[in-house]
Amino acid sequence: MATPLSHLAVPLALTAALGPGLAPPGLMALALACAVLPDIDAVGLWLGIPYTHPLGHRGLTHSLPFGVALAGAGSLLAPEVGAQPSIAFLVLLISAASHGLLDGLTNGGLGIAFFSPFSHRRYFLPWRVIEVSPLSLFALLSRRGLCVLVSEIRYVWAPCLMFGLAGFALRVLFGWG
Numbered sequence: 001m002a003t004p005l006s007h008l009a010v011p012l013a014l015t016a017a018l019g020p021g022l023a024p025p026g027l028m029a030l031a032l033a034c035a036v037l038p039d040i041d042a043v044g045l046w047l048g049i050p051y052t053h054p055l056g057h058r059g060l061t062h063s064l065p066f067g068v069a070l071a072g073a074g075s076l077l078a079p080e081v082g083a084q085p086s087i088a089f090l091v092l093l094i095s096a097a098s099h100g101l102l103d104g105l106t107n108g109g110l111g112i113a114f115f116s117p118f119s120h121r122r123y124f125l126p127w128r129v130i131e132v133s134p135l136s137l138f139a140l141l142s143r144r145g146l147c148v149l150v151s152e153i154r155y156v157w158a159p160c161l162m163f164g165l166a167g168f169a170l171r172v173l174f175g176w177g
C-alpha cells in the first residue's frame with residue numbers, strides 16, 4: 001500500500017479544488033473515509049485470510065465495483081452534509097477508486113483486484129513508481145520509510161497539491177464556489 005496518510009491526498013486536493021460550495025466539510029470527511037477504507041482488508045492478514053484470497057489484502061475492497069458501491073452508499077448521506085447527491089457520488093467514487101489506483105503504482109506486494117468480484121485477477125499499473133509502504137509503523141520510521149515518504153511526496157502529494165491549488169486559483173479567478 002501507499003501509506004494511509006497519502007491516500008488522503010486525493011480527497012483533500014479534490015475537495016479543495018471544488019471548494020466548500022460544492023464540497024462542504026461533511027462531504028470532505030466522507031471522501032477521506034472512502035479513501036482509506038479499502039485498507040480495512042489488512043485486518044484479514046491478522047485473521048489468517050491469505051493475501052491472495054478474494055477477501056485478502058488488495059482484493060475486493062480495493063476494486064472499482066467496491067468503490068462504486070461505497071460511493072453510492074456514501075452519497076445517500078449527501079443531504080445530511082449539504083452536498084448535491086451527484087457531486088457527492090463523483091467525489092466519493094474518485095476518492096475510493098484512487099486508493100486502488102495509488103496502490104497499483106507501488107512497487108511491491110501483490111497487484112490490485114480492480115474488477116473483483118467479477119474477476120479476481122490482480123493488476124499493477126504500468127508505472128510502478130511509488131515505494132511500497134511497510135505495514136508496520138516501526139518500519140515506516142526507518143531509512144526505508146524515508147524512501148517511501150519521499151516517493152509519495154514526489155508522485156502523490158506534489159501532483160495533488162498542484163491540482164488543489166489550480167482548482168483554488170480558478171475558483172478565485174472566476175468567482176466559483
Ligand SMILES: [Zn+2]
Nearest residue numbers: 001038039103
Ligand atoms: Zn490499499
